Amino acid sequence: MHPTDNASTGKFSPCSIEAICSTVSQKAGNSCLKLPGALQTIEKGICGNGVREGDEQCDCGTAEECSDDPCCNANCTFKNGAKCSDKNDECCQGCGVKANGTSCRPSSGFCDIPEFCDGKNAACPTDTFLTDGTDCQATFKGQSVGAQCASGVCTSRDLQCKTNSSGLETTSVCPGHDSDCQLYCQDGAGRCLMLNGFFQDGTPCALSGRCKAGQCEGSNFFTGAIDWMRRNLPAAISIGILAGLIVLSILVSIVRCIFCPQRRKKAPKVSELRVNPPIPLQPRGWVDPTPYNGNTGPMPYNGAAPAPAPYQYPPPAPVLDHWRGSPVPVPSSYSPVPSPVPSGGPVPHAGAATFTTITPVREVVTRSSSGSLREGHVREVVTSRGTVRRGD
Known part of the structure; x- marks a missing residue:
């Protein structure tokens, strides 16, 4: 093994590829490994960079690399009889299109869907994945971990913290950072660390959002409010109790208004009020x-005797003579006196007495109005x- 070498490296070991692509994907938000024909460059139309672009039929790279290429010339054109380039097209083999149903991009895991050639085009169909959020089982250190699909990878927020910690012993995502797509991971001592990079595109964030290029997309006001309440649970409980009391009082008021048996009537106007004349005060025993x-x-005599007065015991108390100021005695009995002859009535015979x-x-x-007795009172x-x- 040589620690240094002047020769250009054309291939990397699987360990180096994993380390490089892990860092690039965190910084750039996408994978560093691209299949032939899928790589895009900033400048276009450069023949000899190994990437087919623009009007190029193919691009086999440098002149030295194109010397042994059976399909492509150094000027980025097909050689005689070639229909495609094995170096630039996934569905090309021996400078011809592969048969229909030939695998051109195998599945990389549970969340990745394999693609096959259609027998007509030299390019492999677009890479497709299972829907983000599909439940799956990931493997970490020989143990099965519940996860979800995210951009064709079966992973979770906690699992990404463990695999992207760059040698740090991280255990899970930091509490209260469920809506962030930045890598906030907690170590074994409970400290929250912000790591370089972002969560994988398609990783769930907030309640219904998904990470995309380091931003949480798809969340709304409602999900944001729920996430805030989860972060600030004591304050959320107090606000919830207050809101519940307000709603309850409103409902009680509505029910009382609906089921009230009698509604209060409006007070009548002053012009509608009936005013009765005042009742004059009269002395006790006064009769109109x-x-x-x-x-x-x-x-006048009507021919019928009135009913006798009811017996009262004990006798009533003396009544004050209001006009003379002396008491009027109430005798216990009265002496019989002759009854007057009614007008037009029968005359009693001689010698008979009527009592x-x-x-x-x-x-x-x-x-009178001055209070004195009138003449001829009755x-x-x-x-x-x-x-x-x-x-x-």
Whole structure:
């Protein structure tokens, strides 16, 4: 083994290819290994760089490399009878197109779909993969790990942290960085390290997004809010409780308005209010004399005796004579007195005496506006024959 060599290296060992491509893919966001015909250059139309471009039929490289090429000349044209270039086309063999169904790009894993030649074109069909996010089983240090497809590779965020740590003992992605496509990985001591490079295109980020060229695409406001709540759980709980109380109070108010049996009526206007006249204050025992004004004689006889007054025990207390200021005694019994002959009624025969019991019921007093007694006020008593009224 020589530590140094002046000769140009044309091939790399599998270990070197893995290390180089891992670094290039992290920096550039794509793979460094390209199949013949798939490589693109910045400058076009340069014959001799080994890449077919522009109007070139083929490109076998330098003049020395083209000297033994059976299909391509050094001026980037086909040799006599050649239809394609074995060096530039995947579906070309012996300067001719391979048969239909010939494998031109085998599967590199569970998430990669193999491609086959169609028998018409010398170029292999476009590389296709399973849909990003398809569940798969990856292998890490002899152990099966649950993962998802991302750009044809079965991997996960934690697995990429372990395989891209550049010798560091990383265990998983850092907590709170689920929406980032930058490599934030946690080591065994719990420290969060930012590594060079990004997660593989198609790696899930946030809730429904996918990494693409170092950016999380496909996430929306809702998924971003959920991711923020996951990062700030205590604050999210407080905000959720407050929002729940507000919504609950609104719902209770709506239900009360819907199922309220009686709704409050509007207060009537002042013009619609009915105002009753004030009731004058009268002394105790006062009776309205209006029905008796103008009639000072005996009450007309209707032929029927009134019902006797009910017995009351104990006797009622003396009633104050309001117009004289002296008490009116209430006797326990009354002496019988002759009953007046009703107008138009039968005349009792000679020698017969008619008696009735007089029971005072009420007295009607008419007063003037100044409070003094009017002349000719009326007292009223009820007898077994009827009501007797007399003036004082």
